[in-house]
Amino acid sequence: MSENKKPIVIAVTGLNAIDSPGPGVAVIRALRDGIKDPIRIIGLAYESLEPGIYMDGICDKTYQISYPAAGAEVLYQSIKFIHDKENIDVIIPNFDAELYNFITIAPRLRSLGIHSFLPSFEMFDARDKLNLYAFGKKNDLLVPKDKAIYNVYELNQIGEDFGYPLVVKGKFYEAVVAYTLEQAQKAFYKISGKWGLPIIVQQFINGTEVNIAALGDGEGNAVSIIPMKKMYITDKGKAWAGITLEDDALLDLAKKFVAATKWRGGFEIEIMKTANDELYIMEINPRFPAWIYLSAGAGQNQPAALVKIALGEKVEPFTTYDVGKLFIRYSWDHIVDVSNFQQFSAFGSL
Amino acid sequence: MIKKNIATNEFGFVFNPATGDSFSSNPVAAEIIQLMKDNHSLNEIKKILLDKYEVDKMTIEKDVDEFVGLLKENNLLNK
Numbered sequence: 001m002s003e004n005k006k007p008i009v010i011a012v013t014g015l016n017a018i019d020s021p022g023p024g025v026a027v028i029r030a031l032r033d034g035i036k037d038p039i040r041i042i043g044l045a046y047e048s049l050e051p052g053i054y055m056d057g058i059c060d061k062t063y064q065i066s067y068p069a070a071g072a073e074v075l076y077q078s079i080k081f082i083h084d085k086e087n088i089d090v091i092i093p094n095f096d097a098e099l100y101n102f103i104t105i106a107p108r109l110r111s112l113g114i115h116s117f118l119p120s121f122e123m124f125d126a127r128d129k130l131n132l133y134a135f136g137k138k139n140d141l142l143v144p145k146d147k148a149i150y151n152v153y154e155l156n157q158i159g160e161d162f163g164y165p166l167v168v169k170g171k172f173y174e175a176v177v178a179y180t181l182e183q184a185q186k187a188f189y190k191i192s193g194k195w196g197l198p199i200i201v202q203q204f205i206n207g208t209e210v211n212i213a214a215l216g217d218g219e220g221n222a223v224s225i226i227p228m229k230k231m232y233i234t235d236k237g238k239a240w241a242g243i244t245l246e247d248d249a250l251l252d253l254a255k256k257f258v259a260a261t262k263w264r265g266g267f268e269i270e271i272m273k274t275a276n277d278e279l280y281i282m283e284i285n286p287r288f289p290a291w292i293y294l295s296a297g298a299g300q301n302q303p304a305a306l307v308k309i310a311l312g313e314k315v316e317p318f319t320t321y322d323v324g325k326l327f328i329r330y331s332w333d334h335i336v337d338v339s340n341f342q343q344f345s346a347f348g349s350l
Numbered sequence: 351m352i353k354k355n356i357a358t359n360e361f362g363f364v365f366n367p368a369t370g371d372s373f374s375s376n377p378v379a380a381e382i383i384q385l386m387k388d389n390h391s392l393n394e395i396k397k398i399l400l401d402k403y404e405v406d407k408m409t410i411e412k413d414v415d416e417f418v419g420l421l422k423e424n425n426l427l428n429k
Contacts, residue, residue: 208369229370246355246367323367324357 007038009086010307011079011114014094014290015045015052015062019331020236023094025052026293027303028059033296034304042086048345054336061086064348068097072104079105083112090115090310092303094287097172099124117218117310119286123261127284129169129200139260141253142280144205144272148198155184158201167202170195175237177204205282207274209233210245213289214254215302216263217309217317224300224318225254228291231326239291239329244298246323253279266292266302294327352386356426366426373424378403379417392418 010031014022028041043062045053053062065078075098082088091114093102103124106116126135129146136143144167147158159166159181168187169175172195178184188199209230215223227250232241254269266288272280288303295302300318308315344350357365362380364373375383378399385395396410403410421427 231370243370245370324365324370 005038007040008035008307008311009040009042009089011042011044011082011086011088011091012059012094013044013046013065013092013098015043015050015059016047017051017055019234020238021290021329022050022052023288023290023292025055025058026290027092027094027288028052029293030296030301030303031307032057034301035307040086042082042088044082045344048341051334053344053350054334054340062344062350064344068095068101072101075101076105076108079109079114080112083114088114090307092116092288092306093118096286099286115310115312117265117306119261119264119267123263124286126261127267127286129171129283130198132281132284135260136281139256141256142278144203144280144282146200146202148200149188150197150199152185152188155181155188155201159184162201162203165204167204169200169202171198171200175202202282205272205274205280207272207278207280209239210247210250210271210273210279211239211242211289211291212250212254212269212271213266213292213295213302214258214263214269215266215305215309216258216261217315218262218264220259220262221317222255222258223305223309223315224295224302225251226295226298226300226302226321227251227254228294228327232328241326241328242291242294244294244321244323244325249277249279253281257284266306291327291329294325295321297327298322298325351389351428352383352421352426353428354387356383356387358383358387364426366424369425371424382414382417383421 012024012028014024016022017025031039040060043052043059044065045062046067052058063082066074093099103118103121106118109116125131130148133143133146165177165179167175168178168184170191174191176187178187192199210227212225212227214225217223227245227247228242229245230239230242234240268285268289269281270283272282292302298321300321305315340350355367358380362375362377364375382395396414400407400410
């Protein structure tokens with residue numbers, strides 16, 4: 001008689017596999033590829049039209065949760081409610097905006113038996129857009145000059161200081177390259193209207209966009225580092241195709257960041273490589289990127305490694321990966337019966 | 351000389367793993383790259399091509415030098 005082993009239950013957010021995608025679906029694909037034991041995936045969605053809710057072979061069950069603005073206590077109660085039904089072993093949040101709440105409730109989730117592998121508030125704040133320049137200066141890493149502003153009139157002075165073009169960025173998402181004061185003002189109103197204040201204005205760096213997906217073990221070591229060059233970029237600045245690179249300077253940069261912060265969990269470094277091979281850090285995202293499935297394709301399955309570490313297993317750092325491995329994203333019209341949509345919209349689970 | 355990690359295949363596909371750039375080359379260009387990877391000097395390469403193909407020395411000199419210029423321009427040579 002075969003033994004029915006209890007599956008590892010993993011809850012994942014970020015199921016919005018849209019043109020500016022959340023990483024959830026890619027994380028789940030990597031988990032399904034990389035974990036030998038049976039797993040059960042619990043999707044956590046904010047909206048009823050997130051494609052990952054309905055895609056075949058992605059989530060075993062999905063629950064709706066409240067937006068981060070509802071606060072950490074509401075999130076804790078939601079997860080506890082879901083945990084009572086599903087017995088979650090590991091949770092992997094995938095949005096910048098929800099991480100603060102998840103880090104807040106992580107110890108209470110641990111008491112319930114739910115593991116996570118998240119950075120501390122100190123690590124989280126060090127790479128915040130508002131602190132990144134100071135962090136770079138302290139750790140001898142190149143970061144473009146920036147300034148957080150709360151008033152559109154401050155753009156006049158910054159334009160003189162930084163020169164044009166410059167980059168106007170939201171606190172969490174979106175960035176616009178502005179070539180004139182008028183374009184910068186327009187971007188200020190558009191992005192602040194969507195994401196609030198402050199707006200971060202950053203010096204423009206010309207070069208090739210390279211990203212790194214990595215996993216830190218929380219003790220200053222990088223378990224995995226995969227550098228990728230964007231080969232096709234959408235109008236929202238997202239990589240629609242990319243290729244893994246072999247470049248020791250990029251690996252060293254990621255190791256330096258992990259050593260400086262003792263980063264725990266997945267992260268992404270967005271880099272601009274100049275014609276003189278200078279590596280400017282444009283942004284550090286405190287979670288896996290949407291292209292994380294490439295890490296599995298290249299031989300370093302970071303989401304699967306994260307789950308193992310979160311569950312207390314010792315994972316040795318990866319030493320090799322396939323260079324020249326491409327990902328090419330595609331869109332797909334998935335047909336869904338209205339009853340499924342109705343079930344999720346009305347009852348908050350599917 | 352050409353960077354050690356540059357990947358090529360018999361169809362003339364050239365890939366620079368440090369930058370992610372890829373190129374298509376004709377068979378003779380692929381042959382030159384392979385000879386460079388095998389540590390032949392430019393003079394040796396020119397001589398090999400001169401012996402192998404029906405072409406005058408001046409044309410070989412010009413074409414190989416031009417091609418090396420292209421490799422340099424595309425960041426495929428050691429600095």
